[in-house]
Amino acid sequence: MKSNNEQQEDLYEIFAKVKGVDERIFRIIIEIFKKENIQDCIGYLSDNLNLKHLEQYIQQGENLEKVDQEQKLYVVRNNIKKIIDVLKIMKDHDFNKIDYSSERTKESIQDLIQKIKDEKQIIEFLQFLILLTSIDVTLIQCGSNSLNLIVQMKVDIRNKNFENINIKNTTLVGANLVRCNLSGSQLQNVDISGINLNGAILLNCKWNNIRIHELNKLKGHTSKVNSVCFSPDGSTLASGSSDKSIRLWDVKKGQQKVQFYGHSGYVKSICFSSDGNTLASCSDEMSIYLWDIKTRKKKFLFQGHTEIVSSICFSPDGKTLASSSADRSIRFWDVITGQQKAKLDSHCYLVESLCFSPDGSILASGSSDDIIRFWDVKTGQQKAKLDDDSYQVNSVCFSPDGTILASDGYDKSIRLWDVKTGQIKAKLDGHQYTIQSVCFSPDGAIIASGSWDKSVRLWDVKTGQQKAKFDFFCDFVWSVCFSPDGSTLASSSADNSITLWDVQIGQQKANLQGHDNWIRSVCFSPDGNTLASGSADMTIRLWDVQTGLQKAQLVGHSGYVQSVCYSPGGTTLASSSADKSIRLWDVQTGLQKTQFDGHSDCVQSVCFSPDGTTLASGSQDLSIRLWDIKTGQQKAKLDGHYNFVRSVSFSPDGNILASASDDFSIIIWDLNTGYQKFKLNGHRHSVLQVCFSPDGTTLASCSGDKSIRLWDINTGESMAKLDGHEKWVLSICFSPDGSTLASGSGDNSIRLWDFKSGQQKAILQGHIYSVQSVCFSPDGTTLASGSGDNSIRLWDVQQNETPLQPFENSYINILSQLQTPSQSNNLLSSIFQYYLVTNNITILLISQSLLLQAQGALVGQGEFFNYYSIDLRPLLKSKGSNILENQIE
Numbered sequence: 001m002k003s004n005n006e007q008q009e010d011l012y013e014i015f016a017k018v019k020g021v022d023e024r025i026f027r028i029i030i031e032i033f034k035k036e037n038i039q040d041c042i043g044y045l046s047d048n049l050n051l052k053h054l055e056q057y058i059q060q061g062e063n064l065e066k067v068d069q070e071q072k073l074y075v076v077r078n079n080i081k082k083i084i085d086v087l088k089i090m091k092d093h094d095f096n097k098i099d100y101s102s103e104r105t106k107e108s109i110q111d112l113i114q115k116i117k118d119e120k121q122i123i124e125f126l127q128f129l130i131l132l133t134s135i136d137v138t139l140i141q142c143g144s145n146s147l148n149l150i151v152q153m154k155v156d157i158r159n160k161n162f163e164n165i166n167i168k169n170t171t172l173v174g175a176n177l178v179r180c181n182l183s184g185s186q187l188q189n190v191d192i193s194g195i196n197l198n199g200a201i202l203l204n205c206k207w208n209n210i211r212i213h214e215l216n217k218l219k220g221h222t223s224k225v226n227s228v229c230f231s232p233d234g235s236t237l238a239s240g241s242s243d244k245s246i247r248l249w250d251v252k253k254g255q256q257k258v259q260f261y262g263h264s265g266y267v268k269s270i271c272f273s274s275d276g277n278t279l280a281s282c283s284d285e286m287s288i289y290l291w292d293i294k295t296r297k298k299k300f301l302f303q304g305h306t307e308i309v310s311s312i313c314f315s316p317d318g319k320t321l322a323s324s325s326a327d328r329s330i331r332f333w334d335v336i337t338g339q340q341k342a343k344l345d346s347h348c349y350l351v352e353s354l355c356f357s358p359d360g361s362i363l364a365s366g367s368s369d370d371i372i373r374f375w376d377v378k379t380g381q382q383k384a385k386l387d388d389d390s391y392q393v394n395s396v397c398f399s400p401d402g403t404i405l406a407s408d409g410y411d412k413s414i415r416l417w418d419v420k421t422g423q424i425k426a427k428l429d430g431h432q433y434t435i436q437s438v439c440f441s442p443d444g445a446i447i448a449s450g451s452w453d454k455s456v457r458l459w460d461v462k463t464g465q466q467k468a469k470f471d472f473f474c475d476f477v478w479s480v481c482f483s484p485d486g487s488t489l490a491s492s493s494a495d496n497s498i499t500l501w502d503v504q505i506g507q508q509k510a511n512l513q514g515h516d517n518w519i520r521s522v523c524f525s526p527d528g529n530t531l532a533s534g535s536a537d538m539t540i541r542l543w544d545v546q547t548g549l550q551k552a553q554l555v556g557h558s559g560y561v562q563s564v565c566y567s568p569g570g571t572t573l574a575s576s577s578a579d580k581s582i583r584l585w586d587v588q589t590g591l592q593k594t595q596f597d598g599h600s601d602c603v604q605s606v607c608f609s610p611d612g613t614t615l616a617s618g619s620q621d622l623s624i625r626l627w628d629i630k631t632g633q634q635k636a637k638l639d640g641h642y643n644f645v646r647s648v649s650f651s652p653d654g655n656i657l658a659s660a661s662d663d664f665s666i667i668i669w670d671l672n673t674g675y676q677k678f679k680l681n682g683h684r685h686s687v688l689q690v691c692f693s694p695d696g697t698t699l700a701s702c703s704g705d706k707s708i709r710l711w712d713i714n715t716g717e718s719m720a721k722l723d724g725h726e727k728w729v730l731s732i733c734f735s736p737d738g739s740t741l742a743s744g745s746g747d748n749s750i751r752l753w754d755f756k757s758g759q760q761k762a763i764l765q766g767h768i769y770s771v772q773s774v775c776f777s778p779d780g781t782t783l784a785s786g787s788g789d790n791s792i793r794l795w796d797v798q799q800n801e802t803p804l805q806p807f808e809n810s811y812i813n814i815l816s817q818l819q820t821p822s823q824s825n826n827l828l829s830s831i832f833q834y835y836l837v838t839n840n841i842t843i844l845l846i847s848q849s850l851l852l853q854a855q856g857a858l859v860g861q862g863e864f865f866n867y868y869s870i871d872l873r874p875l876l877k878s879k880g881s882n883i884l885e886n887q888i889e
Contacts, residue, residue, distance in 0.1 A: 168187070168190065197854040310350060640669075668716065
């Protein structure tokens, strides 16, 4: 990469110099540096006496090459020389001076990544530079940028020892640090949004000025938050909710200051007066209140509307309050006297939104009648009418200079209108569902929008291009609002929360992959290296199980992808869809091989026979069909259910097919005869999935009645009923050895059941929406889950109570510091709890959302603060971390 200094060598050319270096030498050098407490790495390596000592150490400790000693010494010397040369260049390079995760270096860094992503020696060298930050303070930025590169390339750095590393001025967004030892680490001005710290050790850390989106989440409302608004000085955020309350929040501390109750219905909209002394609120019970911020009491009650009051807005001078309603009227209220000043009628349907122009002369109103109207505030007369067919308007907002009006609606787009001409200047497209709110930044350069697609987006007003996307939500976004200085964006959601976003940081979009709608089905390839997922976004994606990198995207379906299934050989993937079709895909090329048509409604499930010659499908057309893979022809049609067929599953010997239906029944089909063998009744709601045990003797089924049932396949009798889930059980899967049954539910949890005893073994929690699909890896060590929160998680489900090797020394060191037996017992208890928790943790998250994970992390004394000096430990604790306060002297 070229820096401002044109004489600086290209980064790739520098890194390429380490090609051919034996990666074990990096490890040996680090060991010697730590053993001898070296602080000047380059100085040490440049000393000939030290070099001889290092050469001897390497020769004695490692049999690097099976050649004579002279040749071996030559190899060692040459490798060390390469390392010294690169370190000397790197020390004075911009790579060791500036933040290479910044927006200005983005293009060059992506070019560099493309060149080095498959270069093993360069990747090892980057990890070497990371470890050097714990030794040499002159190489901190270099190592920090190296860690950023490693994270962006999704190099597998799980279970690594990163003790005492010193990282600053970079972003580690989405870093997967599962079970890493980060004890003694120092992080300064680092973005850790979406980081995975599950099972990590965090003892005596010093993390300061940390950036993390999730800490800026305000929780307290018990129902959806419909409206947010900053006070004029930006210190307070007001929120109105369907829980009938209004709350004021301290923006810097992220804490609730006060709570107002008075409305007997949902609070629809809130608005501060220009002096910040008064807050207005309106409700679906037709009332409008004015609240005195200082005394925290009601000032006025405005009554007059005859239906839901949907929106309110103060005039810039604070003397007038405008309100709109489902009664199709707009009313002006005198803030001083509390009297109605005027009533404006013209809209034909609910008036959704109001906004005064900056000079207070015009009021804009948007309505469900697809029309925006401009009103002369003095006369109350309509000045203009902006009409765009089939565009139900939800929100309107003037630009700070009053020349542009932004509007949004049900057609998923934002329109920018020229206020003088009434013509559309631009149309911003990108959201996938209804847009509920728009807001200009104070400088007018950015528009924020919130949508039912669960995202907030920032748009460049001049270019019309999307600048950033925030999709941390698990439900609809109802309101967005910029702080007066434009540095912060507040958004509210139907998930009952409010989120504060750093606008500048938000422009550095994380390179996160994932589906942008519900994941309906997940399936491991027979070799366990690839995971296939089918989504309501109509795509199928193939993922590298180790790194989470997307290997392929299969596009062709025109409806939700309901089910995916690998052929026994792993060369073909079958998918079914709401578009009524079944498709077979070549896994190697990602191309469609063939398509089976015949079902007349959504195809819910597909399953290959064990020999791979037949594909079974179940559909909402009430039928089950068997397809010949070679010819593509339908072999048979099985009718017997009288409601949707949700799932089909072959027995291990291929002679039996089980089907599950919304008619509450399961049918066992004898494929040799084509007739029903049994009809299993017992569930009291839709049967959503069936799955055979590996030995074929037992069938498991799950249902909307919240239960799982086990059936004897020979007799058709119910063997057991497993209860525990609180909502519909949507998916089940047996482990390959048959000892464990996994289940996913609408209660957002996954549960592991002991097959023999029927007892629950574990609850896996992390998804924030329903778990639609679960699937064991072929070796049984990993469970994949797909969810309505648009994410895929891979869980470590090994029942292993033996300490992992990277941590054994750490535990010994911890115990040696304890002063009393009671302290030792407490810590041993915590470590035991750690093992119990970390046996069932998410080891890989595939998601477009930034979700901090810290399940089972051991957090000891140290510093964990964000850039507002807010302690991160309560957040870590809420994520399942074990806080070892006061246990280490």
